């Protein structure tokens with residue numbers, strides 16, 4: 001496996017221009033890559049990073065030499081929940097990503113393992129429709145999904161307190177190729 005060093009994500013780190021730019025590039029690469037293929041102009045990424053700062057995000061950044069290649073970002077509460085059927089008051093894992101060329105090498109798993117051992121804040125909530133992500137979380141925690149009724153109503157949204165499972169057919173198709 002490639003050598004990766006994990007460092008803490010802090011406000012101080014985000015305030016450093018060079019680190020911030022590298023985090024932005026890593027974020028863009030992750031979500032413009034598989035399986036999402038979204039469009040992330042840098043101004044939008046900057047807005048995202050600003051919201052981490054404003055909400056006192058914490059987590060880890062993975063470094064390979066001087067490159068930032070992964071991140072896990074957690075908030076003490078979920079943001080943007082206006083239309084959310086779940087009211088979750090505890091820590092919320094907002095983002096997890098490994099840049100495409102470093103994916104599937106065990107880095108995501110190592111990062112989550114390290115994160116959970118560094119920050120012991122009880123139960124975490126996260127949501128994802130990426131089966132690889134569900135698999136990663138499922139390795140380290142007893143992941144519980146929320147009530148059936150919510151999954152029926154929002155079939156593409158998952159709420160876990162650290163993962164399981166009801167993955168969209170489309171996402172499976174991608175991984176079955």
Ligand SMILES: CC(C)(COP(=O)(O)OP(=O)(O)OC[C@H]1O[C@@H](n2cnc3c(N)ncnc32)[C@H](O)[C@@H]1OP(=O)(O)O)[C@@H](O)C(=O)NCCC(=O)NCCS
Nearest residue numbers: 096097098103104105106107108109128130132133135175
């Ligand atoms: C989800 C993600 C963080 C996982 O990190 P990773 O380093 O790629 O994952 P790992 O190499 O640790 O693999 C984790 C498990 O998934 C499996 N896996 C990895 N890539 C896979 C793939 N493409 N297809 C199927 N299974 C895969 C691995 O075999 C491993 O399982 P195992 O330990 O039981 O063998 C990373 O793939 C990613 O950044 N994806 C895009 C962003 C994303 O969807 N983030 C999720 C939040 S929305």
